[in-house]
Amino acid sequence: xxxxxxxxxxxxxxxxxxxxxxxxxxxxxxxxxxxxxxxxxxxxxxxxxxxxxxxxxxxxxxxxxxxxxxxxxxxxxxxxxxxxxxxxxxxxxxxxxxxxxxxxxxxxxxxxxxxxxxxxxxxxxxxxxxxxxxxxxxxxxxxxxxxxxxxxxxxxxxxxxxxxxxxxxxxxxxxxxxxxxxxxxxxxxxxxxxxxxxxxxxxxxxxxxxxxxxxxxxxxxxxxxxxxxxxxxxxxxxxxxxxxxxxxxxxxxxxxxxxxxxxxxxxxxxxxxxxxxxxxxxxxxxxxxxxxxxxxxxxxxxxxxxxxxxxxxxxxxxxxxxxxxxxxxx
Amino acid sequence: xxxxxxxxxxxxxxxxxxxxxxxxxxxxxxxxxxxxxxxxxxxxxxxxxxxxxxxxxxxxxxxxxxxxxxxxxxxxxxxxxxxxxxxxxxxxxxxxxxxxxxxxxxxxxxxxxxxxxxxxxxxxxxxxxxxxxxxxxxxxxxxxxxxxxxxxxxxxxxxxxxxxxxxxxxxxxxxxxxxxxxxxxxxxxxxxxxxxxxxxxxxxxxxxxxxxxxxxxxxxxxxxxxxxxxxxxxxxxxxxxxxxxxxxxxxxxxxxxxxxxxxxxxxxxxxxxxxxxxxxxxxxxxxxxxxxxxxxxxxxxxxxxxxxxxxxxxxxxxxxxxxxxxxxxx
Numbered sequence: 284x285x286x287x288x289x290x291x292x293x294x295x296x297x298x299x300x301x302x303x304x305x306x307x308x309x310x311x312x313x314x315x316x317x318x319x320x321x322x323x324x325x326x327x328x329x330x331x332x333x334x335x336x337x338x339x340x341x342x343x344x345x346x347x348x349x350x351x352x353x354x355x356x357x358x359x360x361x362x363x364x365x366x367x368x369x370x371x372x373x374x375x376x377x378x379x380x381x382x383x384x385x386x387x388x389x390x391x392x393x394x395x396x397x398x399x400x401x402x403x404x405x406x407x408x409x410x411x412x413x414x415x416x417x418x419x420x421x422x423x424x425x426x427x428x429x430x431x432x433x434x435x436x437x438x439x440x441x442x443x444x445x446x447x448x449x450x451x452x453x454x455x456x457x458x459x460x461x462x463x464x465x466x467x468x469x470x471x472x473x474x475x476x477x478x479x480x481x482x483x484x485x486x487x488x489x490x491x492x493x494x495x496x497x498x499x500x501x502x503x504x505x506x507x508x509x510x511x512x513x514x515x516x517x518x519x520x521x522x523x524x525x526x527x528x529x530x531x532x533x534x535x536x537x538x539x540x541x542x543x544x545x546x547x548x549x550x551x552x553x554x555x556x557x558x559x560x561x562x563x564x565x566x567x568x569x570x571x572x573x574x575x576x577x578x579x580x581x582x583x584x585x586x587x588x589x590x591x592x593x594x595x596x597x598x599x600x601x602x603x604x605x606x607x608x609x610x611x612x613x
Numbered sequence: 614x615x616x617x618x619x620x621x622x623x624x625x626x627x628x629x630x631x632x633x634x635x636x637x638x639x640x641x642x643x644x645x646x647x648x649x650x651x652x653x654x655x656x657x658x659x660x661x662x663x664x665x666x667x668x669x670x671x672x673x674x675x676x677x678x679x680x681x682x683x684x685x686x687x688x689x690x691x692x693x694x695x696x697x698x699x700x701x702x703x704x705x706x707x708x709x710x711x712x713x714x715x716x717x718x719x720x721x722x723x724x725x726x727x728x729x730x731x732x733x734x735x736x737x738x739x740x741x742x743x744x745x746x747x748x749x750x751x752x753x754x755x756x757x758x759x760x761x762x763x764x765x766x767x768x769x770x771x772x773x774x775x776x777x778x779x780x781x782x783x784x785x786x787x788x789x790x791x792x793x794x795x796x797x798x799x800x801x802x803x804x805x806x807x808x809x810x811x812x813x814x815x816x817x818x819x820x821x822x823x824x825x826x827x828x829x830x831x832x833x834x835x836x837x838x839x840x841x842x843x844x845x846x847x848x849x850x851x852x853x854x855x856x857x858x859x860x861x862x863x864x865x866x867x868x869x870x871x872x873x874x875x876x877x878x879x880x881x882x883x884x885x886x887x888x889x890x891x892x893x894x895x896x897x898x899x900x901x902x903x904x905x906x907x908x909x910x911x912x913x914x915x916x917x918x919x920x921x922x923x924x925x926x927x928x929x930x931x932x933x934x935x936x937x938x939x940x941x942x943x
Contacts, residue, residue: 488861531818531885534871538882541868552868555861559886 286606287446287453289467290314293321293427293591294584295459296434297599302457303441305603310444310453318530320461321427321591323482323562325498325511325518328352328593329422331395332368332500336387340571345590346393348597349421355596356425359433365512367420368498370395371403371413373546377502378414385417395419407499409492409550424498424511427592457582457602462528462563464585470577475586477528477563481536482520484513484558485551492550503543510548516557519544525566532559564588574601582606616936617776617783619797620644620790623651623757623921624914626764627929628787633771635933640774640783648860650791651757651921653812653892655828655841655848658682658923659752661725662698662830666717670901675920676723678927679751685926686755689763695842697750698828700725701733701743703876707832708744715747725749737829739822739880754828754841757922787912787932792858792893794915800907805916807858807893811866812850814843814888815881822880833873840878846887849874855896862889894918904931912936 284307288299291313303309317323327333330345356363372378388395395417404410406418439445458467462477487494494512501508511518522536537559544551567573567586572594574584584602587594614637618629621643633639647653657663660675686693702708711727718725725747734740736748769775788797792807817824824842831838841848852866867889874881897903897916902924904914914932917924 485864486861488859488863529818531816533818533882534815534884534886535882537867537886538871538875541864541871545868552863552865554864556864556867556889559889 284308284454285310285452286455286457287312288457288459290458290460290464292319292459292461293431293434293595294461294587294598295457296431296438297595298457298459298584298602299443300434300438300441301599301603302606303438303443307606309442310446311438312446314460314463316463318562320562320564321431323480323560324427324592325482325509325520326425326427326430326592327368327422327498327509327511328363328424329368329419329498330593331388331393331419332370332417332422333589334384334388334391334393338570339391340569341590342391344571344597345593348594351596351600359430359437361425361430361433363423363425365424365498366496367418368422368500369403369407369416369418370500371410371416371547373411373413373501373503375414380502381415381417407495407497409495409548410499411546411549413547422498425592426513430592455580455582455606457584458577459584461565461585461591464565464583468577468581468583471573471583471585474567474573476525476566478566478588479524479526479529479561479563480521481532481540481559481561482518483537483540483556484516484518485554486516486557488553488555491553495548499547501543501547503546506539506543508540508543508547510544516554519551528563530561532561565591572598574598574605576605614638614784615640615782616785616787617642618787618789620788620794622649622789622791623761623764623925624791624917624928625787625789626761626768627925628789628914628932629773630764630768630771631929631933632936633768633773637936639772640776641768642776644790644793646793648892650892650894651761653810653890654757654922655812655839655850656755656757656760656922657698657752657828657839657841658693658754659698659749659828660923661718661723661749662700662747662752663919664714664718664721664723668900669721670899671920672721674901674927675923678924681926681930689760689767691755691760691763693753693755695754695828696826697748698752698830699733699737699746699748700830701740701746701877703741703743703831703833705744710832711745711747737825737827739825739878740829741876741879743877752828755922756843760922785910785912785936787914788907789914791895791915791921794895794913798907798911798913801903801913801915804897804903806855806896808896808918809854809856809859809891809893810851811862811870811889811891812848813867813870813886814846814848814890815884816846816887818883818885821883825878829877831873831877833876836869836873838870838873838877840874846884849881858893860891862891895921902928904928904935906935
């Protein structure tokens with residue numbers, strides 16, 4: 284059976300790879316935007332520190348997918364790192380937010396370890412004046428661009444045909460084009476929306492503090508900020524705007540990211556600014572992805588919002604289950 | 614006579630153009646760095662607002678060159694703009710600095726008009742809380758990248774041979790490689806040094822305030838900052854470091870530029886960050902350029918520091934005079 288996947292981000296590539304390995308004749312059409320959500324990303328695989336009351340479905344799906352990640356990464360030859368996530372508080376309001384998160388996680392049967400500012404600085408000496416925080420060793424990260432390269436290689440090795448233009452004949456179309464999916468089927472028009480985010484890629488310079496060993500997350504004056512380590516620096520993210528497909532990196536966004544990062548990790552000032560980029564997450568009304576048949580022959584795998592990388596293995600597996608079940612007959 | 618120009622920035626191109634138009638057989642070797650001082654620049658042609666006690670030679674040379682600029686620009690088909698320069702003060706210390714500058718200019722027979730904060734905001738409604746400043750209508754600016762393109766075109770039209778590699782036989786070598794000149798002749802080794810500077814290129818976005826009409830200069834907490842308008846935004850500069858050939862754009866530099874620009878012109882936050890770049894000015898001990906024979910057959914035109922664009926026409930003319938006088942016999 285011929286399957287055409289629309290979308291060359293982490294969801295489209297993962298679904299194409301799983302389907303091709305399962306014997307389907309897969310063609311993948313990459314829309315080629317430089318603003319794809321999995322290209323412009325930090326790479327956190329962090330269901331626990333992303334958890335929030337009301338999003339229980341997302342937490343459960345994220346935890347399920349995180350359990351698939353070690354095998355997924357091993358098959359692709361990519362490394363998982365770093366040594367877990369530290370969620371830190373820089374003021375009293377943040378301490379309360381983290382206390383709420385910890386209480387919620389306790390109720391959900393997920394635990395996170397509370398640490399004092401002193402304990403946090405013992406783990407990460409570069410931290411600024413933090414009052415306390417949570418340690419979540421299981422919330423890890425992946426180099427998202429290395430992952431995308433590995434997935435393209437794995438797809439090619441499994442026989443996926445990378446098409447330049449629109450597809451020819453196909454039995455099933457899988458819409459996995461992130462935020463752009465909204466324009467590819469009427470049923471997605473009012474469900475999927477672009478949620479713009481800006482990130483900075485920072486590189487360690489001679490004399491600068493080495494990158495942190497953990498992913499570090501915080502809220503500074505209510506704005507979320509994260510530092511995700513790479514071998515030679517880190518990814519600093521992310522702003523969040525509901526402003527359509529505006530791909531500009533804004534001065535205000537960069538200013539806020541740098542200001543907030545410097546509160547959390549003052550050594551950032553000595554880093555090099557290697558890249559500033561804006562991407563679009565695929566937002567959905569309930570923050571959960573849409574992985575379902577839209578009509579015979581058309582399947583959606585989109586709406587992953589902030590969790591596309593995390594949810595890639597579980598999404599690819601579900602897409603494969605849906606293909607096997609059928610329901611796509613023409 | 615065969616002339617080889619080493620350096621494809623504004624000084625090398627201008628000298629090559631003048632020499633080729635005068636009948637010399639000119640070959641130009643572009644070293645091809647993305648960090649050239651005239652590529653990474655605001656494009657100010659501003660001898661008056663750059664003036665400072667002790668640098669009288671630079672002021673005189675700058676004023677002489679500025680007088681050549683209208684004809685230079687016309688021959689190249691590039692526009693001069695914008696409507697002069699405003700040097701503004703954001704605190705009491707700045708007011709004193711501008712008063713000193715104005716008194717010095719008076720003594721030098723150059724006048725600058727003093728304006729109140731209210732008068733400044735009438736000229737530029739986007740200004741922040743400025744206490745006062747100076748208006749210097751004669752200090753203009755040029756789009757440096759449009760200028761470099763026009764100069765390359767003019768050189769090609771005049772028969773300049775753009776060489777890829779090192780030159781072959783030549784009668785005269787003109788060392789016009791900016792900061793890199795120090796490595797091209799022993800006599801320049803201890804005279805020319807790289808002075809790193811970072812700039813940001815910002816683009817107006819829908820809903821943002823249009824760019825200022827004047828070049829705006831200020832000192833914020835002692836750090837110089839300038840906004841040089843372009844059609845679709847402005848160039849924001851510039852940091853200054855004595856740190857060798859380190860071409861990284863630093864987080865601290867970007868943070869300072871954005872923070873200082875926002876004090877002077879708050880609307881900057883709504884702009885897009887189109888580019889962040891680092892370049893090297895060619896510093897010299899007395900801030901004045903070296904335009905002279907170094908030995909028979911080798912001529913230097915370097916050390917223009919912050920004034921390379923301004924001084925291009927007068928430098929090209931002096932190089933041509935030196936070539937005509939001879940003194941290069943082999």
